[in-house]
Amino acid sequence: MPQINYNERSWAIDVISEINIYLANKSWHVKSAGGENTIRNEKSSLFPDVLIFKDSAKKIILQGWELKMPDTPITDTELINNAKIKSEILNNNSFILWNVTSAVLYVKKGNTYSILKSWDSIDLHSRSEVKENENLWKDLLHTILEDLNDYFEHGEITESGSSEILAIDKIIDIVLENIDSTAENIKENIKSSAVLDAQIDNWWLSSAAEYGFSSQAQKDAKHKLPTLSKVILTDWFFKIIFGNIIKRYFNEAKIIETITYDTTVSEALQIIANISEHCNFWNIFGNNIANELVSDNAWKQLVQLNVFLSNLNIGGVDIQILQNLLQSSIAYAKRKVAGQFATPPQLADLLTRLTIDKKGGITFDPCCGTGTIIKQAYSLKEEYEIGQEQIIESIWASDKHSFPIQLSTLTLSNPGNIGKILHIFRSDVIELHVGQTIAFKDPNNGNQVEKQLPMVDYVVSNLPFIREKEIKKLNPNIKEINKLIREQTKAKKTLSKKSDMFAYIPFYLYDIISDNGKIGLILSNAWLGTDYGEIFLELIQKYFNIDRVVISGKGRWFNNAKVVTTLLIATKRNISDPIDLDRRISFCTLKEKLENIADIKKLSSEIILNKESDWVNIQSYSINEIKQLENIGIPWSGYFANLNWLPTVAEKLIDSKKYFDFIRGERRGCNRMFYPAKGHGIEDEYIEPVLKNLKKASSFIATSQTQAFCCSKSIEELETLNHTGTLNWIRSFENQMDKTNKKLLPIALRKPNMFWYEMSTKNMADFVVNINFDKSLFIAMLDKRSFFDQRMIGFSIKEQYKDENKIFLLALLNNILSMFFIESFGFGRGLGALDLRETKFKKDFKILNPELLSDAQKKEIIKAFQPIFNRDRLPLEKELQQKDRIDFELMLLKIYGLDKYYDTIKQTLLHLYKTRFAVKEKKRKKA
Template sequence: MAKVTYNERSWAIDVISSIEVFLANKSWHFKGAGGESTISNNKKSLFPDVLLFKDLTKDIIVQGWELKMPDTQINDAELISNAIKKAKILKRDSFLLWNVKSAVLHIRNGDNFEIHKSWNDININSRLEVKPNEQLWKDLLFEILADLNGFFESGEISEVTSQEILSIDEVIDVVLENTTNTAETLKAKARTTRLLDAEINLWWNSSSNEYGFTSSQTEHKLPTLAMVVLTDWVFKIIFAHILKKHFIEAKEIENIERSTSIVDAIEILTSISQKCNFWNIFSPNLGQQFISETAWNELTELNHFLSTVNIEAIEIEILHQLLQSTITTAKRKVAGQFSTPNKLADLLTRLTIDDKTKIVIDPCCGTGTIIKQAYELKEEYEINSNDILDTIWASDKHSFPIQLSTLSMAKPSNIGRIVNVFGSNVIELNQGDTIEFQNPNNGEIVEKEFPIVDYVVSNLPFIKSKEMKVLNPHIVDINDWIKEEAETTETLSGKSDIFAYIPFYLHQFLSENGKIGLILSNAWLGTDYGEKFLELFQKFFKIDFVVISGKGKWFNNADVVTTILVASKKDPKTPTTDASEISFCTLKEELEEIDDIKTLSDNIIVNTESENLTINRYSVAQINSFEDFGIPWSGYFSNLSWVANVKDRFINTSDIFHFTRGERRGWNPMFYPASGHNIEQEYIKPVLKHLRGTTNLECVSNAEAFCCSRSIEELENLGHNGAIAWINSFENQRNGTNRPLPEVLAKPNMYWYEMSTENMADFVANVNYDKSLFIAKFENRSFIDQRMIGFSVKDEYLQENKTLYLALLNSTVSLFLIESFGFGRGLGALDLRATKFERDFKILNPNILTDEQKLQIVELFRPMMQRNRLPLEQELESADRIAFENALMGIYGISEYYEPIKNSLKQLYRIRFAVKD
């Protein structure tokens, strides 16, 4: 008779049973244990051997345990590494290791896990001793449980309040470790199956660009397909389990076990689709049955785990977040879309869709939130479900968003109906094209013609120009169409992010009076490429509304700050009339806190302010005037009624100053030596490295720069061995990409170790401002670093008192211009445009002042120079600032506009910091 071995799996089952019995009738922090169905004899597994649950329904996991026999050391590196990986998969901050003899609790501290408690060894030293000494390890088990309960109750282990069941990105990372072996499986099958080989080749020819490759880079073909197949299986499994919350038939997914073949699993998914719809999600995909054995083991383990967790009890928002996180990790690491909040989608659709009976599309549908809101808007206006499905379209370049959008419109009344969700790159959509769909019941092909569209509503992808040129290299071809249609020589800037190109593609399939409603990064309001985008965009569209948040960010999972842009299609050859108006709307409450989005949208449309809405409405003629003065669109969310009355009092700073940028040489350790460098003082120049330590309006250098314009031969002749030694110490170093520094730092007409000292400044402005807006003055001209803008007084103005210039540069109206010139980033910092600053920054004109007036301004400004700067809102209300501004405005004859100017500055400043609220 074969000998039965008592192994980790056997012991884990006994441990779980013992915990369940021990916790019965106890009101502890955790109420039960599980994990029997996820325990695997495989060395590589996704989930812990034991799971502690917060409640009897087993829908919140508080901790995972990793179990080993005594022949595995408790400090084994691989054991600890695997346990950390599994804790991250479960999104939990602690885990327990137990090898029968010893137990150790690890708790997260920052990015690492550290030992929090160890339990004393018991006298069990081999796996043969485990079963006979059951009571001994049970006593230790009960001690561990009691201690853990105390740690949870005291807060030493952080409270688990979230129903998040796993980190899908960690799961996919582990599953994708099977990319190579799955690629080998696909390769072996393609070698013996000509049809599969042909299908893979055709797929690669059409899809390689989506993954950053060309079709000729065939070495990436099978690994890429392997990744697609593996992630697609993860999607299918997770979707099926989430469907259990809606359809009891979806519980068939629990029939996929370790022993289930891939072919049988595909049949189970097909059966679920036939009973629950969702053919877009469960339909067979190329190569999905040819994954490696290890990959399939992990996928079935994932399925077992999800079968263990009580998904039906988990809030739908948590499950939706699970799906959204999948998109980020699996297919959008470069193409970075973010899930649109429901209320933002609701506002967007209400502002854009006038006629609820007409055709709507989201051509970058992502997770499907926006198109779902368009669907519900039509329902609200009692459009019947057949007409809704006929007039709602959605597409995306990637397959997973198509699955999500299909799910977002899935309702019991729609089962058996085709939803117009399909795969396409937005730039390839053309009216009249034939779009193929599949009957959700039987998979048969149904052809539809892509229509003229009345409304486009979309959260455009946030893809920087560099990545865009890899993912969509031909998108810039739209520039030729722009030039032809608008009869212009202008094109979009080569630095434009992807959102700048897409509206011009949308224009081509919009109906004559069609509208677009887009969610865009706020970069178009305050960048150089945004200026060019706006200029061309207004040739093709009449802008109706621009909406921003004045409190909080709309996207919690992104640093990007966003806007809503709603515009109507127009003929690019017909200019917009000067009388045409644009509403610049600021939400004064967090969008999620505004209960009535319908009323909010109504107020925007009829131009009525409310307790949660501010509107500044300007005509095209007024906007042209603002632009002439130098105020960009980011400034139009404040009241600018004062501008026309004061603009003739100003002068361009470029008339008085030369602007200079800080020097950038690319290897700070060399060019900014630390103390003890032994370089001759002749080659050491004072430099302002940053303004962080500058507390008032005068600054001094805070670092030393190595500036040597002599050859090595000259240095040798002079005996300047300190400089020679310094240069030689870097000559053989390499940068992060392993290139020699002399090669990396080479510049025309300069030695590789040379940094110019020509760019000296009298005044300096930051490129990134935080809470204090200011321009500082050097006592003596100084060298500045790259993250600042310097300006020096032109020769013809050198006799003027620099304190007068400092006073004018720091007046409230100049601070307003600084605030308007940049755009706020996710953390509230102001990204200032150096080109904009140099071109359009203005100050009150000193050339029209009398000597007496100049002296008065200087004297009133001195108290502000003699104290520390204050955060802007405090600064504007300080007594010395008010006295100075009142006198300054009086001298220039614009006193009545002081408060409006100050209020405009405060409005923009508060909007910038609203993202942190």
């Protein structure tokens, strides 16, 4: 009687058994079969039903087989595709499909699989016939094995050249397909656990930026649970991979093999905790938020991975292959989870080489993230043949969160330090202090070992980029450092409340750094061109001597449009020591993408020696020269170009605030009310022209394009005047809600000494400038005095200069020197946009001094500028090539006796301009 429950799994076990019996006494290329413990009759299965090994010890997998019953066609597309994926997972070049009746051998050539051999010889049609006709399929099996052995022996099927036993990227991709189901599982559990909800919110607040999101942005809220799910799934993946690798070092780790298909997630967590108790590695095996909430399908796949590795003879696998498995896991996971925010290895290499002088010195990354930087410091020490014991003792790393700690520990783990205590621990950077007691576990006996945080010689780190609004919730006490700064420096200024988090951290690090120790930090470029950045710069130079600043002049270092970064290298100084005015600071611009620079060591040597090359442009200024430039008003964002000409030219400049009052554009909120659409019915006297933007201003003239509602009368006055159109307009908004803060508009729009519906018309201007520039640098003249939107800065001519010719003033605002000031004042965003500040313009924007000119010279300037004024503006590079522009610039500079500086000024301007746009990747043209 046929066995009605005889299925694919039953048959696969019989096939594996028969293969091993048949090959027992043969010295063939194929030696054995396995896989009986990983067989799953599910679509989510990661591994083939049968594994063919090159050796009896089952260390080297040659091929995988997919088995089906006769009722599944051998040509089934899903079957073939699944088999290809599993072959890729095993890094194999071939696989066999067999549905009892027929079998097909697929072989990979290049990137495609094609059929090399087919076997058709059994006349069976249903699964009920398989067991009772086993002699038929066994005969076919023997034929398949004979043919297969011949193919391997004669090289028609080649073994994989990969040094890895698994294609980790494929497995991670499959496991991460469970993100949505895991996120849904978490969502359901949050409904019944306020504690879990609070834990996840706190994690998101501090971690969102690491994954490219803002914890405060409503549009990013939808990414919270999927991101956490990605972290959880990857965390489990690492626990399983690492737990199986360390079995060869610790017998206690072998209990990971007890995680099988019958093991629950909670039971597995207990097994993992048991391993950590005896083998340390708590950074890797520790429990993270919601680890127990992986979806059912994800858990099945993770168990399959564990069972597969448990049955592989790990002890017999070459240690380098296991190391490759681990490191490829980490590298791919970093790309998948941390993605564009993980520090690129080349950048970490450059940072450590520029910072670490004495290779044996204690090196610390207090915001270690995925561990790339501290791993590079480890490798640098190895390169200089520092002994392993000394390296391990001199490498320290910490992070506020457990997942980065896990990644960093995995990144540093290698055969040379297994069994050693790695100084990687969990701590908030602002709580670090010398002598701080940190508990580790001895991997060899599980005993707790307490160590004190030593004085550090070098801090190398990619500091977190967390905005000021998020700091209040994330690190409400971080601003306490201002009290210490005030006490230590007697400075009148302290760090601005608008500072991003990275601005505070160097001051917390100061006390853990040894005398003449150094910091090498990756920072957002905001400190080079913001109001808070100026204060940061002033204060940090009391604590550190800045040695060099490095930026990219060819592409972004992080593939994220919102982040443009810099390297800051500085040496600790005694706060009370006088400033050495002759000491020089180097400003370095890389002229090539880091990934295209083959020799980072050579690049770092050139930077250290201040030697320009095809890879790097270097400008160097003394502290005294920098003070001169700062007095002129040039921020540090401008110092990457040649400014040696500027002090001489500055003698012919004057602060523009002498001629103009600076006004920030009107910001009132509720655009639908204050910028009414046609048919509004408001009386004409309450409608004013307003300039919303300069997008339609193709020349130097800007025309007000929009109507604005401006009423300063009370409701009673309007009723007396019987201005019903205006009354109806105001009353139509009385009960509407503000879309931002969800309050009624009369409350949300309330301002001191103003009606809630009032918008002032006092801020009228003659000229306007964007606060965000793209390719054209210009200041526009309004066709008539108007008020304008908040995205612009207005220039209102002072009363005593009202009679000055506006075209003349426009020419002084739109020449090569004014364009240089505009370009140098801002800092570039990730898409190449230039951000400017009203405060900077008001304080430091300079123009050529009109008081040095005669009336005749003014007329000459107007005449030379007229052709430019009469045509459309052009993008900067093209603009500077126009004959009328060249003629005007040379004539203008000649009048002021500065014409010999024309080429130098132009080169400086273009250098800064091109550097700003270098971060904006050019789209590849389609072939």
